[in-house]
Amino acid sequence: METPLTPLEFARRARSLYPDRLAVVDGALRLTYEQFFARCDRWSNVLASWGVGKGDRVAYIAPNTHAQLEAFYAVPQLGAVLVPLNYRLTADDFAYMIEHSGSKVVCVHSDYLAVADTLRARCPAVTQWVALEGTHPGFADYEALVAQAEPGFTRTEVSERDLLTINYTSGTTSRPKGVMITHRNAWVNSVGTLLHHPMTPDEVYLWTLPMFHANGWTFTWTITAVGGVHVCLRKVAPQEIFERIKTEKVTALCCAPTVLIAIANAPTEPGLPRGVRVLTAGAAPAATTIEKVEGQLGWTVTQVYGLTETAPFITVCEPRSEHAALSLAERAVIKARQGVELVTSGELRVVDEAMNDVPRDGATIGEIVVRGNVVMAGYYNDPVATELAFAGGYFHTGDSAVVHPDGYAEIRDRMKDVIISGGENISSIEVEAALLRHPAIQEVAIVGLPHEKWGEAPFAFVVLKPGATATEAELRQFARDHLAHFKAPHGVTFVSELPKTATGKIQKFVLRGGRSAVTRQ
Numbered sequence: 001m002e003t004p005l006t007p008l009e010f011a012r013r014a015r016s017l018y019p020d021r022l023a024v025v026d027g028a029l030r031l032t033y034e035q036f037f038a039r040c041d042r043w044s045n046v047l048a049s050w051g052v053g054k055g056d057r058v059a060y061i062a063p064n065t066h067a068q069l070e071a072f073y074a075v076p077q078l079g080a081v082l083v084p085l086n087y088r089l090t091a092d093d094f095a096y097m098i099e100h101s102g103s104k105v106v107c108v109h110s111d112y113l114a115v116a117d118t119l120r121a122r123c124p125a126v127t128q129w130v131a132l133e134g135t136h137p138g139f140a141d142y143e144a145l146v147a148q149a150e151p152g153f154t155r156t157e158v159s160e161r162d163l164l165t166i167n168y169t170s171g172t173t174s175r176p177k178g179v180m181i182t183h184r185n186a187w188v189n190s191v192g193t194l195l196h197h198p199m200t201p202d203e204v205y206l207w208t209l210p211m212f213h214a215n216g217w218t219f220t221w222t223i224t225a226v227g228g229v230h231v232c233l234r235k236v237a238p239q240e241i242f243e244r245i246k247t248e249k250v251t252a253l254c255c256a257p258t259v260l261i262a263i264a265n266a267p268t269e270p271g272l273p274r275g276v277r278v279l280t281a282g283a284a285p286a287a288t289t290i291e292k293v294e295g296q297l298g299w300t301v302t303q304v305y306g307l308t309e310t311a312p313f314i315t316v317c318e319p320r321s322e323h324a325a326l327s328l329a330e331r332a333v334i335k336a337r338q339g340v341e342l343v344t345s346g347e348l349r350v351v352d353e354a355m356n357d358v359p360r361d362g363a364t365i366g367e368i369v370v371r372g373n374v375v376m377a378g379y380y381n382d383p384v385a386t387e388l389a390f391a392g393g394y395f396h397t398g399d400s401a402v403v404h405p406d407g408y409a410e411i412r413d414r415m416k417d418v419i420i421s422g423g424e425n426i427s428s429i430e431v432e433a434a435l436l437r438h439p440a441i442q443e444v445a446i447v448g449l450p451h452e453k454w455g456e457a458p459f460a461f462v463v464l465k466p467g468a469t470a471t472e473a474e475l476r477q478f479a480r481d482h483l484a485h486f487k488a489p490h491g492v493t494f495v496s497e498l499p500k501t502a503t504g505k506i507q508k509f510v511l512r513g514g515r516s517a518v519t520r521q
Contacts, residue, residue, distance in 0.1 A: 015037045059105070082164065116129065164185070193217075207253075216254075280303055290335050340408060345373070442466075476491075
């Protein structure tokens with residue numbers, strides 16, 4: 001007899017096998033798996049009493065707390081759809097996503113209650129507003145309701161193709177799109193993760209990655225699947241990460257490249273455990289960053305690749321025995337690639353405009369397209385965008401890449417970020433990787449800007465390390481020493497920080513608007 005593929009089965013298993021094991025750490029709060037799921041059941045009963053049922057949407061605006069984690073179980077076991085929102089957005093963004101998703105209930109952490117007050121008049125379809133911590137006028141008290149609710153809950157029957165979550169994309173150039181993730185999508189991603197990144201009940205996972213971001217890369221369910229410990233981290237900073245790793249004996253974490261860079265450049269502390277396993281994705285980390293984390297901290301960094309639309313993982317830069325003979329620097333170059341398909345993710349291709357596979361020569365650039373069990377059901381209430389994304393029977397990622405002879409894919413850019421200068425294609429990622437080897441540079445973004453002779457040319461926006469100095473001429477020469485001369489930046493702008501989305505992706509469109517047309521220097 002078949003049963004639906006759903007991450008709710010991970011909850012059933014963990015509650016049965018690990019009821020007395022520690023499940024969640026959130027500051028001073030420590031919950032066993034039985035205590036955690038008892039709270040989820042009570043919250044499901046509250047939502048049901050408000051008329052929330054199958055297909056209804058429940059939105060959350062919250063950082064990494066136990067209440068946010070509870071949402072990933074309490075809402076889906078009703079057959080309802082979770083809408084975890086990016087808490088760093090604006091009131092206009094929140095209003096749009098709440099209304100667009102048709103959310104019936106909105107749950108808000110105390111840090112965001114002030115902005116939520118402005119939303120109530122703008123979101124008339126919302127029937128209940130909930131304060132996740134403390135009390136607030138006009139908002140239901142989450143903790144009081146959980147404490148008073150009826151215990152026990154019988155899970156609603158779900159199909160594996162039912163919607164589990166709607167996750168909104170960053171919306172850096174247009175209105176955010178609602179990515180529809182099914183129970184099957186999430187289950188397959190979690191199992192694929194465990195095949196390539198095995199974990200045990202002794203795993204202690206630190207929540208440096210926002211849970212709202214692609215459902216925390218589905219680690220909201222994956223850690224539960226093995227009976228590991230979720231250590232909540234509400235605000236991410238290197239010293240806080242180091243402290244939690246020491247005190248909670250953390251074994252694993254996921255982070256965006258910006259967090260990995262911050263960890264690599266932060267002063268380390270005595271007694272920091274070695275052997276921590278790190279998954280990173282979002283943009284390829286520089287090989288120099290990987291060298292620092294692995295060489296100085298003794299941690300293991302694994303690059304994965306995917307999108308919100310693919311639940312999210314498509315590839316993993318899997319280690320191979322032949323890599324052991326390489327130097328740390330040589331291994332870091334390979335580790336910065338996106339890698340090979342996960343066993344469960346489906347078929348990945350790198351294709352030209354006619355949908356022909358590019359040769360495996362490590363040089364010919366094409367677009368990554370994919371089909372398989374992790375690919376979203378579509379964009380919510382946006383059939384035009386959905387049809388465009390699935391042209392030719394594959395999901396089009398918009399990422400340009402090459403394929404190496406060993407089958408490892410390596411992203412060279414977003415399709416729109418490839419710089420065409422004097423007829424030559426320049427990968428901004430390649431130029432960034434070269435500049436990041438300069439000892440004074442902490443972060444860099446390369447964008448194409450208008451050029452009166454070459455049409456467009458690469459320009460650098462650079463964040464220096466604290467206390468470091470460098471000149472424009474020095475950095476331009478450094479690039480020329482390490483790259484073909486036509487790839488070197490034509491200008492350098494020093495900035496205190498790079499504009500980023502809330503998930504750590506650099507907003508290159510902001511940088512493109514930051515300088516007018518320039519002449520070649």
